[in-house]
Amino acid sequence: MSEAFDPLKLENQLCFPLYACAREIIKKYRPFLDKLDLTYTQYIVMLVLWDKKEVAVRELCKLLYLDSGTLTPVLKNMESKELIVRQRSQEDERVLIVKITQKGADLRDQAVCIPGEIGGCVKLEPEEAAFLYKILYKILEQ
Amino acid sequence: MSEAFDPLKLENQLCFPLYACAREIIKKYRPFLDKLDLTYTQYIVMLVLWDKKEVAVRELCKLLYLDSGTLTPVLKNMESKELIVRQRSQEDERVLIVKITQKGADLRDQAVCIPGEIGGCVKLEPEEAAFLYKILYKILEQ
DNA sequence: TACAATTTAATTGAACTCAATCATATTGAG
């Protein structure tokens, strides 16, 4: 008779479909990002820099929810590809400023189509997408 | 006047808060999983095995949305900790069967509290959580 | 001014993730 709710079932974990979904969608980015020679992590760094032109590493860590152990090698790689430059702040030598280069800024033209392509892969009603954003940012802000 | 919608803004990406949320929640698991000497990936393998007792690697890959390149070293590690055993199928030598050990099964008692603890960390209304599940599984099934 | 506390990145080590490739076993077509 009793269909007891088992919290230890995979389907009853909040985190599992969240993480699996994120990875599945990141896979969908790959063919598009390959054309720009960017990884997903490099891409989200570029999203910030296309918007802001320059940003301190500590600010980038906060914006992307990543730590310096993750971003330091990513940013060095991007500098070697001449998408960015990294310079210490004059006012405070502890602070490392990341600036977009012309080459990095130019790459934006080739990226504008990507959100549309991904949106085409992930079929959600507009109100579902809106609700999803709302809940995810509610969790992130906790 | 015009506030044109910019699809290349970080806040307008679907994947970004999804992935960030997943990682933030996985971080919340850590103190609880440390007590069981499990990583998050090992934990979701155990979730399957507490339910099914045994499973083929290819089936585990499908269930967890992970590939053999990820799971092979994870399963070897779990075998070295005697939580599982790995044996080739008699009927088809290509198939590797993963079975839970008594030690692995016993660990379940220490894990039952974890979903409740995590639920306490992630504050969502029941209907929000239900909607979130629905949307995430809709995406995963695409 | 001194010097402890704090801030900021970098480094290190362990683990995860996936694409591409490989080796082995099984299946299927002729």
Place this chain on the structure above:
DNA sequence: CTCAATATGATTGAGTTCAATTAAATTGTA
């Protein structure tokens, strides 16, 4: 039956992720 196609895991290499620690610069306080 034979051999090509397929299925299954394992391996490899590049990259991501984070905890813990370290090094350097700045700030605050006595």
